Amino acid sequence: MIAMNILVCFKVTPDLDQLPPDGWEVDRAALTVETGFVKAMINPYDESALELALRFAEDAPGPVKLTALTVGDRSADRYLKMLYALKFDRAVRLETGADLRFTPEGIAAAIAAFVSRNPHQLIIMGRQSGVGDNAATPLLAAEKLGWPCIAHVTEIRSLQEDLLKVRAQADDGFLSYAARPPLVAAVGNVPHAYLRVPTLKERLGVREKKVEIVAAALPAEEGAGCTLTGLDVIDRRRAGLKIEGATPREKARALYELYLKERLAKL
Amino acid sequence: MKYTVVLNGCSRNIYSQAEETASFVAENLGSAPPGRCILFYSDAQNKEELIALSPAESLLLVKVKQRDPEYYLSLLTGLLQNDTSGLYLFPGDLCGSELAIRLAHRLGGSSLAAVEKIEEDGEELHCYKTVYSGYLRARLSLRQKPYCLSIARGRDTRRRRKAVKVLKFEELDATGFEKGSPLGEPEYEEEANGGLELEEAPFILVAGQGVNSREKITRLKEIAAEMGATFGVSRPVAMSAWAPLHILIGVSGVIARPQLCIAVGVSGAAAFFAGIEKSKYIVAVNIDELAPLVQSADVVVIDDYEAVLEELCRLIKEQPSLP
Numbered sequence: 339m340i341a342m343n344i345l346v347c348f349k350v351t352p353d354l355d356q357l358p359p360d361g362w363e364v365d366r367a368a369l370t371v372e373t374g375f376v377k378a379m380i381n382p383y384d385e386s387a388l389e390l391a392l393r394f395a396e397d398a399p400g401p402v403k404l405t406a407l408t409v410g411d412r413s414a415d416r417y418l419k420m421l422y423a424l425k426f427d428r429a430v431r432l433e434t435g436a437d438l439r440f441t442p443e444g445i446a447a448a449i450a451a452f453v454s455r456n457p458h459q460l461i462i463m464g465r466q467s468g469v470g471d472n473a474a475t476p477l478l479a480a481e482k483l484g485w486p487c488i489a490h491v492t493e494i495r496s497l498q499e500d501l502l503k504v505r506a507q508a509d510d511g512f513l514s515y516a517a518r519p520p521l522v523a524a525v526g527n528v529p530h531a532y533l534r535v536p537t538l539k540e541r542l543g544v545r546e547k548k549v550e551i552v553a554a555a556l557p558a559e560e561g562a563g564c565t566l567t568g569l570d571v572i573d574r575r576r577a578g579l580k581i582e583g584a585t586p587r588e589k590a591r592a593l594y595e596l597y598l599k600e601r602l603a604k605l
Numbered sequence: 606m607k608y609t610v611v612l613n614g615c616s617r618n619i620y621s622q623a624e625e626t627a628s629f630v631a632e633n634l635g636s637a638p639p640g641r642c643i644l645f646y647s648d649a650q651n652k653e654e655l656i657a658l659s660p661a662e663s664l665l666l667v668k669v670k671q672r673d674p675e676y677y678l679s680l681l682t683g684l685l686q687n688d689t690s691g692l693y694l695f696p697g698d699l700c701g702s703e704l705a706i707r708l709a710h711r712l713g714g715s716s717l718a719a720v721e722k723i724e725e726d727g728e729e730l731h732c733y734k735t736v737y738s739g740y741l742r743a744r745l746s747l748r749q750k751p752y753c754l755s756i757a758r759g760r761d762t763r764r765r766r767k768a769v770k771v772l773k774f775e776e777l778d779a780t781g782f783e784k785g786s787p788l789g790e791p792e793y794e795e796e797a798n799g800g801l802e803l804e805e806a807p808f809i810l811v812a813g814q815g816v817n818s819r820e821k822i823t824r825l826k827e828i829a830a831e832m833g834a835t836f837g838v839s840r841p842v843a844m845s846a847w848a849p850l851h852i853l854i855g856v857s858g859v860i861a862r863p864q865l866c867i868a869v870g871v872s873g874a875a876a877f878f879a880g881i882e883k884s885k886y887i888v889a890v891n892i893d894e895l896a897p898l899v900q901s902a903d904v905v906v907i908d909d910y911e912a913v914l915e916e917l918c919r920l921i922k923e924q925p926s927l928p
Contacts (some may be wrong), residue, residue, distance in 0.1 A: 354738045355874040359897055360742055362906045371737065439736075440745060466857075468738035468876075473718045474706045481710040482614075486787045489703045491848075506791075507850065509698045510617040510801065513673055513791040522790075526699075526858055529846035562715045565729065568744030574878060576887065581904060586912030593888065594730055594920045597904050601886060602864055602924060605807045605833075 339499065341401035342519070343456075346426075347475075348384035349461035354468050362571045366387065368567045371394045373469075380417055383464025386531035387523075390494055391462050398496040405429045407452060409434060409445050409556075413550050416603040419467060423536035423543040429541055429547075431605045432554035435527035439470045443563045444556035446478035452552075453483060460502070465489060465526050476524035483522070488515060490526035606637055606725060608692040611681065613700050614646035614655050615672035618801060621768075622696035624762040626767070627660035630692065633723050639772075643684070645669050645677060648780075656771055663773040668780055674703045674795065675786035680779055682711045692730075695755040702755040709753035716753040717745060723754070739856055739875030759860030759883050800851040803859045806835035808866075811854055811881065813839040815870025815891060816910065817848040823871065828914055832921045835863065839877045854880035869910040873898025890914065 352373040364371055380388070388406065395402040405428040408414045418429035432448050453461070458533040461480075466473040481488035493505040497516060504515045507526050581596075585591035606819060609631065612622050630640065640661040642906040646668060655666060675714065679706065685693075693708060695701035703717040709716030721742075722733040729746045736743040799858055803809060810829040812822055819884070821840060829836035836852060852859055856879040866884035871877060873889070881887060889902035890910045899905050906913050 353874075354740060355698045355872070357740070359900060364741070376681075440743075444770065453757065469720070471734070471736045472737065474703060474716065477703060477706045478710060481707055487703075487707070488788065489674065489697050507699065508616070508673075508788070509700055510615070512794040512871055514642050514794065514823070515788050516790045517788045527843065527850055527853060529844050529850065531844075539917040562709070562713075564715065564732070564745040564747050565716060566743055567746045568733075570742050571734075571743050572735065572740060572875075574882065575873075576677070576901055576903045578900050578902055579829045579904045581906045586906075587916045589908055590913045590916035591905065591920065594917055597888070598865070599919075599924065600920075602921060605864055 381467035442474035450482035480522035623658035697758040705755040714751035810834040813871030814841040
């Protein structure tokens with residue numbers, strides 16, 4: 339039986355929720371924000387994509403080969419090593435010094451070029467990542483490859499060899515597909531899909547494995563991309579009036595009498 | 606600039622799609638020539654009702670046999686090959702945002718999702734949208750027409766627009782369209798009305814990760830019902846499967862617009878706050894004085910949420926006229 343090759347693309351991003359409200363300072367000339375001191379993490383949607391791929395491989399009736407791919411600098415290497423420990427067969431980084439924040443066209447083209455040199459039947463990746471918030475890379479990768487795409491995926495499993503069941507969130511329900519590869523699955527909100535953690539033994543077992551690093555100049559945006567021409571901090575502060583009281587009950591009563599009673603009556 | 610709005614009439618959120626695109630058109634394209642609307646619908650729907658929702662004077666109603674994005678995309682690609690619109694506008698929901706990005710690629714144009722505002726400037730279209738997980742607002746400039754944009758959700762549509770009178774009306778029956786989705790026809794599974802109900806609710810109670818167990822989430826849901834509030838949760842709660850996905854509030858879920866929002870145990874990350882930002886009045890109940898939501902709320906109770914909510918519920922229930 340021929341193995342199904344699955345490519346899982348992920349991005350390492352700063353955990354922006356850790357930045358304090360007064361920590362946002364925009365460099366107006368470069369249109370950048372310093373986030374280097376914030377803890378890095380795998381983009382949460384990509385984390386779900388990686389976990390769904392591992393579950394798929396465990397449950398599939400035939401052999402599956404998993405490749406993890408990221409585009410970026412060497413800060414991603416420790417995550418790629420961790421994915422080896424989780425039984426990914428290949429861990430690849432497309433190295434580029436480019437500003438990746440608002441370049442979904444370029445990243446999608448780099449993914450499509452990788453797939454054309456390294457055939458895969460299924461691509462799984464998160465629907466969107468923070469920083470750029472473009473929500474476009476998986477969709478554009480599918481378009482560039484001429485593959486169908488299912489977005490907002492919540493479940494992927496193998497029905498039989500070469501036939502997948504894919505469930506996806508729609509605006510007022512769910513859509514379930516019986517689909518044949520090739521296919522791009524853009525993963526959305528998936529409950530209970532946090533990426534498993536490798537054991538120390540698993541980590542030690544792959545310490546000699548090297549991340550594959552491929553130099554990649556992102557293809558030119560060919561005019562279809564966008565240019566960042568402004569960046570501002572959003573001020574969301576409101577009054578933040580604190581309710582005083584000796585006990586929770588007292589505070590609840592003050593909240594109700596002073597701020598809610600009248601408002602509730604008008605609803 | 607000539608524009609076309611594309612709406613998915615097969616989805617039960619068609620009213621918010623129509624309201625939000627109409628509001629965007631009124632605020633951003635008021636001086637543009639009258640636009641056109643393409644509206645997909647199914648056999649079972651009331652056509653007169655759909656026609657009344659059109660945000661443009663020219664309307665093409667397209668009857669379809671299935672309701673998934675791949676199918677719409679194949680149809681649109683064929684329909685728009687010789688179209689001269691410079692701008693295609695889509696609602697900011699899941700389907701609309703996907704269509705905007707993929708259609709732009711097929712038409713050789715450029716795209717952006719979740720756009721709040723646009724400014725046309727000679728050869729460029731400047732688009733404003735939130736980035737950095739909702740903490741910053743960017744201006745991104747597009748050069749290549751046609752521009753395909755999805756609109757940021759949660760526009761204030763409380764000031765109802767004037768109804769647009771449809772002057773030109775066409776119909777197309779595409780149920781025989783055979784080059785539809787390469788994926789075949791998906792099974793549609795209708796979801797409880799939670800998400801749509803939350804979008805329109807005047808009073809909501811939202812629980813966050815600080816409510817740290819399934820049992821406590823269940824109790825808060827009961828309290829919400831007793832207080833007359835509609836219940837929602839933040840993303841970490843939904844991701845723990847303590848509540849269904851359709852009541853997830855935030856940038857990847859429901860964008861609510863209530864008169865009153867009470868948020869308990871919510872830290873207030875920007876991606877969550879986008880879901881309650883349109884609330885007229887926000888109350889935060891949190892044990893952590895440093896939680897970001899403390900600064901973004903109108904009024905704050907720093908204390909144990911359980912005791913505060915139980916007492917508040919009792920007081921509201923005693924109020925003569927419940928919401």
